[in-house]
Structures are given as C-alpha cells and as structure tokens.
Amino acid sequence: MAKARHQAERKAVERKAAAPARKTAKKSAAKKPRAPKSKDVSTEERIKEAARKLFTQKGFAATRTRDIAEEAGINLALLNYYFRNKEKLFEIIMWENIQLFIGVIMQNLEGKDMSLEQMLEYVASAYIDMLLKNPDLPFFVLSNLQSGAALDTAKSGVFLERIDNLRHTFFNRFAEEIRKGHVPDIHPLHFLANFMGMIIFPFVASRLLMNRFDLSQQEFKKLMEERKELIPGWMIRIMGAQ
C-alpha cells in the first residue's frame, strides 16, 4: 500500500531504497576504468552530456527526461538509475555550468600578479573563447542565479567564495588605481557591469544581432574575436580620469 508517497515522504522514506542504485553505479565507476559496454563513453557520461545540452539550451522546466534519454540514446529508466531523478541531474549540470562560467576568470587571475590592463586582456580573451564554445552558457547561468535557487543551496557557498576571491583580486587592484588617481572614484559595480556586459551581452543577444545585421555564424564569431582586443581598450578609456 502507499507505493509512491510523494514529496516530503519520498525524500525520507524512499531515499534508502533508491540510493543504493546510484551508489553502486558510482562505486563501480570508482573501482574500475569503467568500460562496461563496447561504447567509447560511459553511459553515465552520455546521459550527462545529453542533459547538459538540453538543460543548457531549454532550461529545467522545458526539458523532458524522455528527451534527455532519447538524446543520449538510452532507456529512460537509466536516467533515474544513475542520477535518481531529474532535479538531481539538473543540479549536477547546473554546478558544472557555473564552474565553467566562473572558472575561466579564476584560472586567469588567481595567484597571478599583473596590471589591471593585463587582467582585462586575459579575462576578455579567455571569456570570449569560452563563450564561443558555449554560447548558451551565460543565459543558463544568469537565469539560474537570477531565480536565486542556486544562490541558496549549500554548494553555493563554494561558488560565492570563489566569486569573492575574484572580486577581491580585482578590486584591490582597482582601489589602488583609484588611490593613484588613475581611475575615477565611481562605484566598482559600474566597471564590472560594463566589462561583463560588453563581453557577455552580445552572446545573450546573439540571435537578434545576427538576424538584424545579417551575419553568418562565421561573421559573428569574427566580430567576437575582434572584441577580445577592443574591449580592454574601451575599458581603459572608460576608466581614464574624467
């Protein structure tokens, strides 16, 4: 009786029953090189890849688990076998996406000692490269940070900490420049917003821009490449003493 109690109950009651499945999958993955079939990629990875594509493109609500299964070429039940449920799978993808989104900055800034201008050049270049490879990423990340769901999770601690690191690195240098009088005394949000806006916005509005300017994918890409060098120059101009 009461086969599938829902929501609250389920989380407490059925966890014990369902968890082993995922656990075993994980365990075997850790134990061996994990080459179960003749496939070149593990099933788990194929599901994740399909999920990443669809979730990133269409968001959580608009993505059906069946679509993921089909895209991955696997049976629907396997999705739940490996990842328990849609939410859990989504969370994994979301965090990987967020990592990707901010990781670029971290790699280029953490521990390095360079001038503000160098930082601008490094970040702009790395970011645009990343966005050219993952054009849907900013939309996905911003939408999930916007909703606030991500900002409240436990994991978000790690995320926000890294963001804070970045902010400090960036703004310590920034405060220094202000002190020196190289940069006007304006709230740093303005500069971050400008910088990120110039980098990210064209990708968020890419469809509209390409459509209106009659640009091919290639032409768009070329323009974005141009921006790698242009944006730092623009930023310097903007930041120049008023």
Added chain:
Amino acid sequence: MAKARHQAERKAVERKAAAPARKTAKKSAAKKPRAPKSKDVSTEERIKEAARKLFTQKGFAATRTRDIAEEAGINLALLNYYFRNKEKLFEIIMWENIQLFIGVIMQNLEGKDMSLEQMLEYVASAYIDMLLKNPDLPFFVLSNLQSGAALDTAKSGVFLERIDNLRHTFFNRFAEEIRKGHVPDIHPLHFLANFMGMIIFPFVASRLLMNRFDLSQQEFKKLMEERKELIPGWMIRIMGAQ
C-alpha cells in the same frame, strides 16, 4: 464520440466551436464599457495581468495555467474561455512585452532630429527607467528572441520592421560620423552591443550583482540612475577617434 481529438485536428475542427466564446467576450468588450461584475478590472484583464507576471518571471514552460488562474483569482476554465489556450495567452503577453521592450527606443527616436550624443542620452535614460519598472523584461524578451520562435512568427514582421527603423535612424547618423572621422571605422554591431550591454546587462545580472556588492534594492536603483548619465559619456569616449 471522439470528444477531444488533439493537436492537428483540434485546430481545424474545434476552432469553430471555441472561437465564438472568445469572440463574444471581445464583442461585449467592444460594445460596452464592460463592467460585468462589481470588480474594478475586467476578468480578461486580470488574467492577462497574472499571466504577464508569471510568464515574464518564470517563462512559458515553468508556468502552469493553474498558477495563472490562482494568481488572477479566477476559475481555470475562464483562462481558456477568454484566451483559448495557454499558447495563445502566452503569445499575447510575449508581443506586449516585446513592444514594451522596443517601444521605449522608438518613442524617443522616431521622427526626432538630434545629435548622436542626444540620442544616447535619451535612449539610456528612457531605457533604464523602463527597466527599473520591469526588471524581468530583458530576460524574458531575450530568451524568447533567442529561441527564435518569436522571430519566425507572422507578427515578427512588424516587430523587425520597427527594429530596422531604429537601426537605420541610428546608423545613418552613425555612418555620417564615421565619414566625418569623428568615430572609428568599426562594425556598428560593436557599438550597439556595448550600448545595449551597458544598459541591459546590470539588470540581467542584478541578483548576482546585488548579492555580491551587498546592495539593497534602493542602492541598486540609485546606481542604475547614475548610469543614465554615465553611459552616454562612456559611449562617447569609446567612440572617440582611436
């Protein structure tokens, strides 16, 4: 028999049965001041208001018709009575949102004769005002233009035409400035992307920015107000001969 055939059939077969309902609703609205109950707003309008709020906030897929009904305080069936189905209602909201989104520019530019700098000031100011009132709008609009669905609809013709108008107004002036040598010879997309990015991006990332800079709603608003004046100045600097 065959009570509710779906999809394809429905559109052809049931249109005749369902259309009158909406038509009559419309007709009575046109015929009289339309004050059916003691309510201050018509039912139709209340549904649209609720739909606008939820669709704009959560998107099409994540919004349930039941949520709209509850938000509007009406019976679920009324939604279909007035708007036929979820898709139709969504389309109405989407186009109204898009109109709002681009209308601001049009009102401030169409038919007026002003310098590039004046245009920048007018547009930035009007846009930021509008975004302060409708913070979720850019996300909604960009997401629905991004998916491309909107760009393919019949209605998009009107929309794109107005956009083109804007582009021409803007870039005729722009080309002129380039000819005069006042502005570097760079693809105009760069400037549009910068301008729109500086205006819109902070709103798209508002949650993250407010969170990281420890800003209250009020403080955020104040910074955005500042940007009304700052952005045109920045744009002028950016566009200055290299």
Added chain:
DNA sequence: GCAGGAATTAATCATTTGATTAAAAAATTT
C-alpha cells in the same frame, strides 16, 4: 562456464497539467 552483481529494458504507475463540458449564476435584452 557459472554464480552473482551491474547494467539495461519494457511495461506500468501515479501525478500533473492543459483542456473541455455541462450546468449554474449573472447580466442583458425584450
């Protein structure tokens, strides 16, 4: 090669969700 665990599948469930219907209530017309 076979025993036992892991991976996979087809079938099925329960719930959600968009939509419809038939009847009641309210408003409008005559």
Added chain:
DNA sequence: AAATTTTTTAATCAAATGATTAATTCCTGC
C-alpha cells in the same frame, strides 16, 4: 419578468511526464 445571452464554476478527461518495478541481458571474478 421572461427570454436570451454572457460569464462563471465544478467536475472530468486525456495526454504528458517523472518515476518505479520486475524481469532480462551483460559482465566479471572465480
């Protein structure tokens, strides 16, 4: 105020969808 039309509601439907189960196939170590 009776008749007619418009608006609203409760009940219900059918399809979509996330999830589970029980059986089957596939490996892997012995």
